Amino acid sequence: MEINLLTLCYLIGSVTFIIGLKMLSHPESARKGNLVAAAGMGISIFGTIFLYEENGEKLHNYGWIFAALVIGTIVGTLAAKRVKMTSMPELVSLFNGMGGACAALISVIEFKHITAAAHTDAATPYATYLSIFAGLVIGSISFAGSMIAWGKLNGRVKDFSFKGQQVFNMVLFAGIILLSAYLIFGLTPENQFLFYLVLLGALVYGVLFVLPIGGADMPVVISLLNSFTGVAAACAGFLYNNQVMLTGGILVGAAGTLLTILMCKAMNRSLLNVLIGSFGGGATGTQQAVTGNYKEISLSDAAVCMSYAHKVMIVPGYGLAVAQAQHVCHELEKLLEEKGVEVSYAIHPVAGRMPGHMNVLLAEADVNYDKLMEMEQANDEFKSTDVVLILGANDVVNPAAKTDPASPIYGMPILEVEQAKTVIVNKRSMKPGYAGIENALFFQPKTSMLFGDAKAALQKLVAEIKSL
Amino acid sequence: METVLSYLHQHIDIIYIVVLSVFLGIEVIGRVPSVLHTPLMSGANAIHGVVIIGAIIVMGRVETGNYVALIIGFLAVVLGTLNVVGGFVVTDRMLEMFKKKK
Numbered sequence: 001m002e003i004n005l006l007t008l009c010y011l012i013g014s015v016t017f018i019i020g021l022k023m024l025s026h027p028e029s030a031r032k033g034n035l036v037a038a039a040g041m042g043i044s045i046f047g048t049i050f051l052y053e054e055n056g057e058k059l060h061n062y063g064w065i066f067a068a069l070v071i072g073t074i075v076g077t078l079a080a081k082r083v084k085m086t087s088m089p090e091l092v093s094l095f096n097g098m099g100g101a102c103a104a105l106i107s108v109i110e111f112k113h114i115t116a117a118a119h120t121d122a123a124t125p126y127a128t129y130l131s132i133f134a135g136l137v138i139g140s141i142s143f144a145g146s147m148i149a150w151g152k153l154n155g156r157v158k159d160f161s162f163k164g165q166q167v168f169n170m171v172l173f174a175g176i177i178l179l180s181a182y183l184i185f186g187l188t189p190e191n192q193f194l195f196y197l198v199l200l201g202a203l204v205y206g207v208l209f210v211l212p213i214g215g216a217d218m219p220v221v222i223s224l225l226n227s228f229t230g231v232a233a234a235c236a237g238f239l240y241n242n243q244v245m246l247t248g249g250i251l252v253g254a255a256g257t258l259l260t261i262l263m264c265k266a267m268n269r270s271l272l273n274v275l276i277g278s279f280g281g282g283a284t285g286t287q288q289a290v291t292g293n294y295k296e297i298s299l300s301d302a303a304v305c306m307s308y309a310h311k312v313m314i315v316p317g318y319g320l321a322v323a324q325a326q327h328v329c330h331e332l333e334k335l336l337e338e339k340g341v342e343v344s345y346a347i348h349p350v351a352g353r354m355p356g357h358m359n360v361l362l363a364e365a366d367v368n369y370d371k372l373m374e375m376e377q378a379n380d381e382f383k384s385t386d387v388v389l390i391l392g393a394n395d396v397v398n399p400a401a402k403t404d405p406a407s408p409i410y411g412m413p414i415l416e417v418e419q420a421k422t423v424i425v426n427k428r429s430m431k432p433g434y435a436g437i438e439n440a441l442f443f444q445p446k447t448s449m450l451f452g453d454a455k456a457a458l459q460k461l462v463a464e465i466k467s468l
Numbered sequence: 469m470e471t472v473l474s475y476l477h478q479h480i481d482i483i484y485i486v487v488l489s490v491f492l493g494i495e496v497i498g499r500v501p502s503v504l505h506t507p508l509m510s511g512a513n514a515i516h517g518v519v520i521i522g523a524i525i526v527m528g529r530v531e532t533g534n535y536v537a538l539i540i541g542f543l544a545v546v547l548g549t550l551n552v553v554g555g556f557v558v559t560d561r562m563l564e565m566f567k568k569k570k
Binding site for chain 2: 013017018020021022024025026027030031033034035037038041044045048049052054058059060061062064065067068069071072073075076077079080081083085088089091092095096098099101102103105106108109110112113125126127222223226229230232233234236237238239240241242243244245246247248249250251252253254255256257258259262263266347349354355356357359360363364369372374
């Protein structure tokens with residue numbers, strides 16, 4: 001009876017995951033969708049704890065299980081509540097790594113369990129070993145890769161690559177697969193220890209796989225690792241013949257892969273190109289030299305310029321997020337609207353550190369949803385725009401993406417701000433952006449620079465406009 | 469070949485689940501607007517935390533006294549919980565902001 005009830009719990013869990021994901025992809029229902037999926041997860045977890053039985057035997061070690069659940073819940077909730085919206089991508093990457101590590105650890109215990117019992121039991125089917133090794137390898141890669149991605153996003157880990165790294169990675173990966181295959185079909189008590197060599201190899205591979213990938217491509221990598229962890233969870237689902245783990249894992253694996261491809265498309269690059277070409281970590285080829293003079297604009301000029309414009313477009317970038325300037329930005333927008341200026345925001349798909357990251361940040365500052373324009377729509381609007389105010393964005397407005405085939409961002413769709421009458425760029429300095437390349441836009445005659453931290457500059461700008 | 473076929477036969481229900489889930493996963497998020505990419509990634513991230521069920525099963529089966537396995541299992545459950553709880557809470561926080569602006 002109870003085990004049948006558990007099957008029902010898993011069915012409910014699987015259905016809520018599907019409905020949750022579906023609702024998550026529509027703005028009005030997204031929040032409810034998240035709660036639906038969370039409720040299904042709760043039902044599945046508590047169902048497992050209280051109803052799961054194997055050969056008529058219930059689970060034991062309840063004390064340990066609940067202690068672990070409580071610790072995980074407290075730490076997870078605190079981390080999620082405290083994190084600043086700008087550090088969101090790091091945290092998602094970190095949580096993803098935890099899931100990967102969890103899958104890998106399950107494989108480790110199962111392996112120990114099976115090999116310890118191997119002398120007495122009938123032969124373990126190859127498929128079981130296959131699930132164990134797949135879970136181990138994918139989970140470890142996901143864990144190690146996510147940790148590196150996390151470190152890179154918060155600036156603790158720098159880009160690193162050595163000559164022949166791609167070849168080394170491929171050899172290492174082939175080695176992991178071959179060794180796993182060898183162990184799956186020919187495991188003996190003597191070569192058991194090689195299991196840990198596979199674990200080590202997968203961890204090293206995860207590190208080396210993410211290390212050379214440039215910061216600008218990190219969202220793609222996190223999304224990819226996200227789908228890896230999904231597949232690792234599904235492997236564990238195979239192991240226990242557990243439907244909810246299978247559906248959950250595979251759903252995320254498939255949806256995550258699609259999301260990864262969508263992100264690559266937004267940057268007009270193939271996934272392979274992202275993974276192999278080490279973007280930003282030292283672009284090769286001779287780029288067109290960008291030199292010339294740039295001109296600065298004073299705060300009062302900028303204020304006048306914007307107050308008497310008909311239409312102003314704001315292009316927010318990561319610099320705005322770092323400076324926590326989204327609230328002042330909203331204030332500026334309201335002030336200009338009061339003066340009869342039409343204000344909207346042009347959002348590049350990869351503005352910020354993750355697709356849609358900038359929308360979350362602006363939503364945090366109460367910016368109206370209708371004011372956010374997606375790239376294509378914005379590019380049509382620029383022609384009739386008087387002033388474009390660029391706040392801490394760089395690569396997404398770099399014309400080299402259209403004009404310079406040698407540039408590492410060549411081919412990436414950009415916001416074509418140079419079509420507007422005037423461009424004001426707020427940056428802290430002339431330093432290049434995340435992709436590490438110069439931006440010819442800053443040297444164009446219609447562009448003027450407003451140096452300073454985005455928040456401070458905007459506050460002064462707001463004060464200046466008020467006093468006009 | 470024989471073993472592969474018989475394996476497929478024995479586990480055909482699981483294979484159906486996998487195949488259909490792949491299509492479903494792609495279909496379900498097919499038309500997601502780019503504004504929702506970050507929350508969606510985060511939500512999907514929380515959902516694959518379902519791996520915690522495996523960790524609970526593993527841990528519940530460990531014989532009392534096998535401390536190595538207990539500790540590894542404990543760690544697995546903690547990490548899995550972090551993934552699940554943290555993932556859902558963070559997603560909710562992001563989406564809460566979208567709601568406010570109405």
